[in-house]
Amino acid sequence: MRFFHIGDLHLGKKIYDFSMIDDQKYILSQILEKAEEENIDGIFISGDVYDKGVPPVEAVRLLDEFLTELSKRNIAIFMIAGNHDSAYRLDFGSRLFHENKIHICGSFGGALNPIVIEDEFGEIGVYLLPFIKPAVVSPFFQEDIATYQKAVELVLQETNLDKNRRNVLLAHQFVTWRGEAEQSDSETYSLGGIDEVDASIFFDFDYVALGHLHSPQKIGKNEIRFAGSPLAYSFSEIRRKKTITKVELREKGNIQIDFIPLIPKRPLREIKGPLEGLLAAARAEDGSEDYIRGILTDTMLLNDPVGQLRTVYPNLMTLEVEAQGKYEEKQLPYSAEEMTPQELFELFFERQNQKEMDDSQKQVAKKAWEELGDDME
Ligand SMILES: [Mn+2]
Structure with missing residues (x-):
């Protein structure tokens, strides 16, 4: 039988x-x-x-x-x-x-x-x-x-x-x-x-x-x-x-x-890369009905990555940001109390993004601190 x-x-x-x-x-x-x-x-x-x-x-x-x-x-x-x-x-x-x-x-x-x-x-x-x-x-x-x-x-x-x-x-x-x-x-x-x-x-x-x-x-x-x-x-x-x-x-x-x-109607699959790369790849292929788990490798802030990806992958189920490598704790140059908010923020940024702020970013931050005024000191 x-x-x-x-x-x-x-x-x-x-x-x-x-x-x-x-x-x-x-x-x-x-x-x-x-x-x-x-x-x-x-x-x-x-x-x-x-x-x-x-x-x-x-x-x-x-x-x-x-x-x-x-x-x-x-x-x-x-x-x-x-x-x-x-x-x-x-x-x-x-x-x-x-x-x-x-x-x-x-x-x-x-x-x-x-x-x-x-x-x-x-x-x-x-x-x-x-x-x-x-x-x-x-x-x-x-x-x-x-x-x-x-x-x-x-x-x-x-x-x-x-x-x-x-x-x-x-x-x-x-x-x-x-x-x-x-x-x-x-x-x-x-x-x-x-x-x-x-x-x-x-x-x-x-x-x-x-x-x-x-x-x-x-x-x-x-x-x-x-x-x-x-x-x-x-x-x-x-x-x-x-x-x-x-x-x-x-x-x-x-x-x-x-x-x-068994062949599923919509397979589950994982995609990984920077947002721009994922969007470009999606436009070049079929199978956008698949159930997707996205893993972003971008280190910069993105504007509504879920919304952007759903335009090409309507069945995007979950979106994660890739875990960065282990961060080497940097010694503070001098005690935190003596550092300016700008300096502290620069260190925080570095820890989050594994790289130093560039000059234009420093300018943006500086402007923000100035607008906040002396209250922050
Ligand atoms: Mn069971």
């Missing part, structure tokens, strides 16, 4: 106040197209379906549309809640949808029960483990659980995995391998690593479809994977290409994993 593994859709997300809904619509229809081309039997959606517990109307409608279109193509859907989703809201209708091969698990009900499907090689057990934290699991085990690792371990221990058949797990946790995984800025960090779950506890599964980290990556072994988000949701994610993970389960022990590149 052939599956797509995706996750971290974050439907309804905004970046710097820019709504991503059009971009999400575009990328989901691309996933649908690929699903048709690849003739897949099912799709794993590994949590963080929505960006917020109470998602905006457009996000709910978009998911409804996506699931309906998948279902029309007779593609089985397996979906779990992530930490961004409201577990119970995602559960809505799940017992009814079940009949239509739409399997949704929003909240943890105390045990993992597989959905068993069949192909020419036999049975496949698909286990849906929504995002869990220790406090969610504790009541079911009458035990104080301190770590996420322990919580997931306990749940898995109670699961009688039939190792003769093929088994797939969907989970949304911060899974690492010996403490390592590649993160990005749009994910939440927790101090001390109490939320980390080591990949080794999943080794009995034939494939583990993970959600949570936004970079597509394997964790511990090739068959334990984060699909990554379908779109870059922060500028720290732009260097890694987004993909659909395609998983073909053949007979037990024979899995083929491939990646299908």
Whole structure:
């Protein structure tokens, strides 16, 4: 059987106040197209379906549309809640949808029960483990659980995995391998690593479809994977290409994993240079609809750089000024009390701009001090 593994859709997300809904619509229809081309039997959606517990109307409608279109193509859907989703809201209708091969698990009900499907090689057990934290699991085990690792371990221990058949797990946790995984800025960090779950506890599964980290990556072994988000949701994610993970389960022990590149409608990208250079470059190229992070290298004050850049990059998301090299603290020639305001200002200017004021600048400053009069002395 052939599956797509995706996750971290974050439907309804905004970046710097820019709504991503059009971009999400575009990328989901691309996933649908690929699903048709690849003739897949099912799709794993590994949590963080929505960006917020109470998602905006457009996000709910978009998911409804996506699931309906998948279902029309007779593609089985397996979906779990992530930490961004409201577990119970995602559960809505799940017992009814079940009949239509739409399997949704929003909240943890105390045990993992597989959905068993069949192909020419036999049975496949698909286990849906929504995002869990220790406090969610504790009541079911009458035990104080301190770590996420322990919580997931306990749940898995109670699961009688039939190792003769093929088994797939969907989970949304911060899974690492010996403490390592590649993160990005749009994910939440927790101090001390109490939320980390080591990949080794999943080794009995034939494939583990993970959600949570936004970079597509394997964790511990090739068959334990984060699909990554379908779109870059922060500028720290732009260097890694987004993909659909395609998983073909053949007979037990024979899995083929491939990646299908996703092309965003408007990529996020960074531009860097002096304002004039950036404006000139923008006029010479296409793609001005891209989401832009600008980094200015100018050292002089600029007149409304955001406004100027938005004339060529309407989707400029953020503009920063490049951090200057470390400034060498200059000793004051004599004590500050004895220095004139003009002298102090010259030193301040030098510290800000890493260079001395030129003569015309000194003239402007001198004139300003004169206009302010003796009060400043
Ligand atoms: Mn997450």
